[in-house]
Amino acid sequence: MRIYKEFYFDAAHFLPDAPDGHPNRRMHGHSFRVVIWLEGRPNPATGILRHFEDFESALMAVREELDHHMLNDIEGLEKPTLEHIAVWIWERLKGPLPEIAQVEIHRASCREGCIYTGPEA
């Protein structure tokens, strides 16, 4: 069984490896929607896989590190592609949320996104 929660953040970035003259090489911003999926079996006594309050507080700690920040300045996000951001979020959440099964990032204004299901997948 899987449960999910989502959060939003706004941030600036640029892609240092984009070709000369490409707009992605200049600093710009996006609104990102992130959906985190947890997988497991609900505790038979409580019917709960993970309390949504715990889930929420783990996500808010990550959101705090990203929202209204310059992503390139964050350690590990020097090349802040969607793919790198997804892995970075996974690495941050696997401790507090060991049931993590999937990280989705949606950049709606660009009609694009990324899904990461972990290092083994």
Ligand SMILES: [Zn+2]
């Ligand atoms: Zn961009």
